[in-house]
Amino acid sequence: MLRQLTENDESRDKPQRRDGGTLRRGLPFALAFAVGFLLGKRGDDRSDAGTFERGEGQLSEEASEIRERAMPGEEGESATGESETESADAEGATDQPSSMGSVSGEQVREEEREGEETGAEESEAEQAEEGETEVEGETATEGEVETETAEIDEEVAALSPPTTHGMPMLGLGTYQMDEYDECFESVQRAIRMGYRHLDTAEGYDNEDAVGDAIAESEVDRDDFFVATKISPQNLDYDHVLTNAAESFDRLGVDFVDLLYVHWPTGEYEANDTLEAFAELREEDLIGEIGVSNFTVELLEEAIEVADEPIFANQVEMHPLLPQTELRQFCAQDDVDVELVAYSPIARGDVSDVEELQEVADKHDATPQQVSLAWLREKEVTAIPKATSEDHLRENWLSLDVELDDEDVEKIDSIEERERIVDPDEAPWNQ
Ligand SMILES: NC(=O)c1ccc[n+]([C@@H]2O[C@H](COP(=O)([O-])OP(=O)(O)OC[C@H]3O[C@@H](n4cnc5c(N)ncnc54)[C@H](OP(=O)(O)O)[C@@H]3O)[C@@H](O)[C@H]2O)c1
Numbered sequence: 001m002l003r004q005l006t007e008n009d010e011s012r013d014k015p016q017r018r019d020g021g022t023l024r025r026g027l028p029f030a031l032a033f034a035v036g037f038l039l040g041k042r043g044d045d046r047s048d049a050g051t052f053e054r055g056e057g058q059l060s061e062e063a064s065e066i067r068e069r070a071m072p073g074e075e076g077e078s079a080t081g082e083s084e085t086e087s088a089d090a091e092g093a094t095d096q097p098s099s100m101g102s103v104s105g106e107q108v109r110e111e112e113r114e115g116e117e118t119g120a121e122e123s124e125a126e127q128a129e130e131g132e133t134e135v136e137g138e139t140a141t142e143g144e145v146e147t148e149t150a151e152i153d154e155e156v157a158a159l160s161p162p163t164t165h166g167m168p169m170l171g172l173g174t175y176q177m178d179e180y181d182e183c184f185e186s187v188q189r190a191i192r193m194g195y196r197h198l199d200t201a202e203g204y205d206n207e208d209a210v211g212d213a214i215a216e217s218e219v220d221r222d223d224f225f226v227a228t229k230i231s232p233q234n235l236d237y238d239h240v241l242t243n244a245a246e247s248f249d250r251l252g253v254d255f256v257d258l259l260y261v262h263w264p265t266g267e268y269e270a271n272d273t274l275e276a277f278a279e280l281r282e283e284d285l286i287g288e289i290g291v292s293n294f295t296v297e298l299l300e301e302a303i304e305v306a307d308e309p310i311f312a313n314q315v316e317m318h319p320l321l322p323q324t325e326l327r328q329f330c331a332q333d334d335v336d337v338e339l340v341a342y343s344p345i346a347r348g349d350v351s352d353v354e355e356l357q358e359v360a361d362k363h364d365a366t367p368q369q370v371s372l373a374w375l376r377e378k379e380v381t382a383i384p385k386a387t388s389e390d391h392l393r394e395n396w397l398s399l400d401v402e403l404d405d406e407d408v409e410k411i412d413s414i415e416e417r418e419r420i421v422d423p424d425e426a427p428w429n430q
Pocket of ligand 1: 172173174175176199200262292293314315341342343344345346347348368369383384385386387388390391392394395421
């Protein structure tokens, strides 16, 4: 194991990506070829044609099933049930028609906004030329608003998250962005703001919207860090390969930076599942192998059996669930697994915590920003989900919040505990 982990360290520092510069729609030939090759190489009767014939419709049904059955925790079950209500609210709020129509709608709105801005600049210039001094109140207010927006934009543009082995330590979560338009627009907004690490999953039913937002952006594919996940019921060897190919197709990429085992449940079997993940990495189709919702014991087993390094474990983490044991385990030199925090602001619940509010007041920040800054202090990557411009911006500006030792101690001393994603079949409940 030690030998393998040393190799892991070396391999991580090497450039991991194939040339991912071109985004393509349709099953990339190289990928289809590689998957066929891997299945053929395996040479057993599991590579039945049926696995290649699973259509989009079936995947969507499966995606619903995942949410209802295989990953009920992501619906937000909590001990108090509060988050379920929040999820329901969120779903209601996203009830929009799902079509490509809004792509052009967004462009139109964008052009309109640009037009409005240009119009405002022109009229200001005209006024200045004409030496107008009246309408003081009105002009001053407009000027103030514009200046304020410009300052915030500069503030946003000046920030970028630290990276760890090429992974930006602040990313965008996309769970529950299953309406195409909402997801596409939110991801586009996030990209404009500077977000480059995008977290999705085959079970989120939004890989197409995420992929389209990437393709439509002016940012090179190589500058993104795209992570997706294979659902529990598809974790047998064959389905890992075919479903990865289908995810790549929906995302419109021929390389994914990080591919996770979504939950160690369903068809997960360490040897079989991780063999397929390792082959995808050996074929340079994925940059890194990730696992999610793994306990220390499951992580130990995965590291032991995998032929390729386990790069990250994505788990729920925030000041109300500090994951101390996992964090200590992952930080050991001979383990060296990144922690990626999901639900990093406890779906908004961090705002009710007195200690976080106190630290937030001290830094003229919000409890959400303090939680994200605290995760950074712990060297943990965070992927808050946000749809609104305000939330995206607020989370991004957490990069400007520097906590001192006293703040971190105060947050570490919080005794309240809350686990939001807590399905019965989760490994920690066995
Ligand atoms: N691997 C797994 O099993 C697993 C499980 C759960 C989640 N995840 C991943 O982790 C991501 C994040 O976790 P999450 O979605 O569970 O929870 P979260 O990021 O902690 O919270 C998201 C919720 O908080 C709101 N929000 C965002 N920024 C805010 C702010 N600054 N102030 C107030 N409210 C704010 C969002 O609202 P708006 O959308 O309205 O902006 C949304 O309702 C997911 O999207 C997904 O990618 C993975």
